[in-house]
Amino acid sequence: MTRHFLTLDSVGREGILANLTLAGQLKSMKGMARQAVEGGRLGLIFDKPSTRTRVSFEAAAWGLGMLPIALRPDELQIGRGETIADTARVLSRYLSAVAIRTFEQAKVEELARYATIPIVNALTDEHHPCQALADVMTIAEEFGGFDDVRVAFIGDGNNVCHSLIQAAGYLGFTLAVSTPQSYEPDPEIVAAARANCAINGGAIEIGHDVRAAVRGADAVYTDVWASMGQEKEREERALIFAGYRVDVDLMKLAAPRAIFLHCLPAHRGDEVTDEVMDGPQSRVWDEAENRWYTEQALLYQLITGRDTLT
Numbered sequence: 001m002t003r004h005f006l007t008l009d010s011v012g013r014e015g016i017l018a019n020l021t022l023a024g025q026l027k028s029m030k031g032m033a034r035q036a037v038e039g040g041r042l043g044l045i046f047d048k049p050s051t052r053t054r055v056s057f058e059a060a061a062w063g064l065g066m067l068p069i070a071l072r073p074d075e076l077q078i079g080r081g082e083t084i085a086d087t088a089r090v091l092s093r094y095l096s097a098v099a100i101r102t103f104e105q106a107k108v109e110e111l112a113r114y115a116t117i118p119i120v121n122a123l124t125d126e127h128h129p130c131q132a133l134a135d136v137m138t139i140a141e142e143f144g145g146f147d148d149v150r151v152a153f154i155g156d157g158n159n160v161c162h163s164l165i166q167a168a169g170y171l172g173f174t175l176a177v178s179t180p181q182s183y184e185p186d187p188e189i190v191a192a193a194r195a196n197c198a199i200n201g202g203a204i205e206i207g208h209d210v211r212a213a214v215r216g217a218d219a220v221y222t223d224v225w226a227s228m229g230q231e232k233e234r235e236e237r238a239l240i241f242a243g244y245r246v247d248v249d250l251m252k253l254a255a256p257r258a259i260f261l262h263c264l265p266a267h268r269g270d271e272v273t274d275e276v277m278d279g280p281q282s283r284v285w286d287e288a289e290n291r292w293y294t295e296q297a298l299l300y301q302l303i304t305g306r307d308t309l310t
Contacts, residue, residue, distance in 0.1 A: 002112075002115065002116055002117065002118060003118055003301075003302050003305070004112040004115075004118055004119045004120070004302070005118065005119070005120045005121060005129060005130075005298060005302060006105075006108055006109060006112060006119070006121045006127075006129075007121065007127045007129050007163070007166060008127075008129050008132060008163060008166040008167055008170060009166065009192075010129075011301075012170060013170040013171065013196075013200060015301070016133070016136065016167070016170055016171065017171075018301065018307040019133055019294060019297045019298055019301060019307075020133070020136065020137050020140060020294070020297075021307070022297035022300065022301065022307060022308065022309070023133070023137055023290070023293040023294045023296070023297040024137075024293070025309065026063075026293045026296050026297055026309075027290075027293040031059060031060065031063035031292055031293060031296055032063055033063060033064055033065075033296075033300075033309060034063065034064070034065040035065055036064045036065060036300055036304075036309060037064040037065055037066050037096065037299065037300060037303055037304065038064075038065035038066075039065065039066075040061070040064065040065065040066035040067070040096035040097070040303060041066060041067045041069060041094065041095045041096050042057065042061040042066050042067070042068045042069065042095065042096060042097050042098070042099065042299065043069050043071055043091055043094075043095040043097070043098040043099070044057055044058070044068060044069065044070045044071060044098075044099050044100075044101075044122075045071045045073075045076070045098060045099070045100040045101070045102070046070065046071070046072060046073070046100075046101045047073050047100075047101060047102040047103060048101050048102065048103070048123065050101055050122075050123075051264075051265065052264060052288055052291055053099075053101055053122050053123060053130070053291070054070065056288075056291040056292045056295055057099050057122065057295055058070070059292050059296075060292055060293075060295040060296035060299055061296075061299065063292075063296055064296060064299060064300060066096065066299070069095070084107060084110045084111055084114070085110065085113075085114040086114075087111070088110075088111045088112075088113075088114035088115040088119075089114055089115075089116075091115065091117070092115050092116040092117045095117055096117060096118075096303050097117050097118040097119070097120060097299060097302060097303055098111070098115065098117065098118075098119050098120065099119075099120040099121075099122040099295075100119065100120070100121065100122055101122040101123045101124075102123075102124055103124065103125050104124060104125065105121075105124040105125065105126040105127060107124075108121045108124055118299075118302035118303060120295075120298065120299070120302070123159065124159060125159055125227075126159055126162060126186075127159050127162055127163050128159040128160045128162075128163045128263070129163045129166075130291065130294065130295055130298070131160055131163060131263045131291070132160075132163035132164055132166065132167045133290075133294035133295075133298065134287055134288070134290040134291040134294050135164060135167065135221070135261060135263070135287060136167050136171060137290045137293070137294055138259075138261065138283055138286055138287040138290050139151070139173070139218075139219055139259075139261075141286070141290075142219075142259055142283065143218060143257075146171045146172055146173040146202070147172070147173075147201075149173040149174070149218050149219070150173070150174045150175075150176065150216060150217045150218050150219075150255075151164070151168070151173060151174065151175050151176070151217060151218065151219045151220075151221060152175075152176045152177075152178065152213040152214045152217035152219070152220050152221065152254070153175060153176070153177045153178070153213075153221045153222070154178050154210055154213065154214070154220065154221070154222045154244050154246055154250075154271075155178075155179065155222045155223050155224075155225060155241060155244050155271055156179060156183050156223060156224075156225060156227070156237075156241070157177060157179045157183050157184045157185030157186070157206075158185075158223060158227055159227070160223045160263050161177060161179075161185050161223070162185055162186060162189050164221065165177070165185060165189055165190060165193045165204055166189065166192075166193055166196075168193060168197065168202050168203075168204060169192065169193030169194065169195070169196030169197050169200065169202070169204065170196055170200060171200065171202070172197065172200040172201030172202040173201075173202045174202050174203045174204075174205065175202070175203075175204055175205070176205040176207070176212075176213040176214075176217065177204070177205065177206050177207070177213065178207055178208060178209060178210045178212070178213035178214075178244070179206075179208065179244075180208065180240050180241060180243075180244065181208060183240075184206055185206065190204055190206060210243060210244055210250065211250070211253055214250055214251075214253045214254050215253045215254070216253075216254065216255050217253075217254045217255060217258055218254070218255050218257060218258055218259070219258060219259050219260070219261055220246055220250070220251060220254050220258060220259075220260050220261070221260075221261040221262065222244070222246050222261075222262055222271045222272055223262065223263055223271065224265070224266070224267050224270070224271055225237045225238060225240075225241040225244075225267070225270055225271055226238075238270065241270075241271070244271065245270065245271060245272065245273065246260065246271065246272045246273070246276055247272075247273045247275065247276060248273065248275050248276060248279070251276055251279075251281060258281060259281050259282070259283045260272075260276050260277070260279070260281045260282045260283065260284065261283060261284060261287055262277070262284045262287070263287075264284060264287075264288055266284070
């Protein structure tokens with residue numbers, strides 16, 4: 001059966017941990033494992049603009065000996081009426097894997113249903129699992145693991161938040177989510193993660209008190225207030241989320257060892273101040289770099305079916 005990466009549920013706890021181990025090995029090699037998937041071909045479908053996702057996946061593919069092929073919506077017949085199923089069948093004859101960044105989670109799932117090659121969710125409106133892998137790698141590098149780690153997520157209960165919730169459930173750290181009223185994460189995702197926490201440890205806390213979420217946290221995480229596709233809501237959201245800005249005073253409530261995380265791009269002055277983004281607690285550039293290695297490990301795992309380099 002073809003393996004896909006649609007959400008963190010696709011790989012579970014053991015798959016995440018194996019990814020982090022392999023990503024660490026690839027990082028020590030500066031991403032150079034040119035014989036690992038030599039001759040492979042990675043298709044990159046982008047229905048949304050991208051900086052980190054496109055560049056990190058292209059770097060990851062090249063480092064494995066693969067040819068990355070970027071495909072814009074206007075370059076595909078799917079934009080002119082060809083079905084997703086037919087597109088999946090055709091691309092499966094040309095490529096070794098496809099990473100897709102799009103709007104609807106259902107589109108990624110349909111592509112995976114008909115593809116005979118691995119499909120990777122490179123971001124949808126519901127999930128951002130590749131980002132979560134880089135996030136937890138950064139946390140593990142900083143704290144040596146996940147035991148007794150508390151992460152505060154401040155802002156919108158969006159795709160990034162959903163994938164972090166799933167990560168907490170599988171890895172056993174505590175995730176305290178603080179959002180404005182009516183911007184909470186999907187309750188079904190929260191319930192499933194809490195069930196996993198009962199097995200793996202940790203906890204999922206959902207609330208609206210920013211200071212309570214951050215108090216004693218080892219990592220403080222935020223994201224933009226208006227994601228792609230929500231630009232028309234930006235002014236309205238700026239008013240609603242005004243109390244959810246991460247600044248120096250808020251960071252002082254976190255643990256002394258606390259770090260700051262952001263999936264990027266950041267809207268400086270909105271969800272985070274320059275002093276925090278550029279300050280000594282910030283790990284956002286390490287976090288962005290780790291996209292490269294976790295995605296490289298993921299491609300290797302999915303295509304070869306192995307968790308270790310041979």
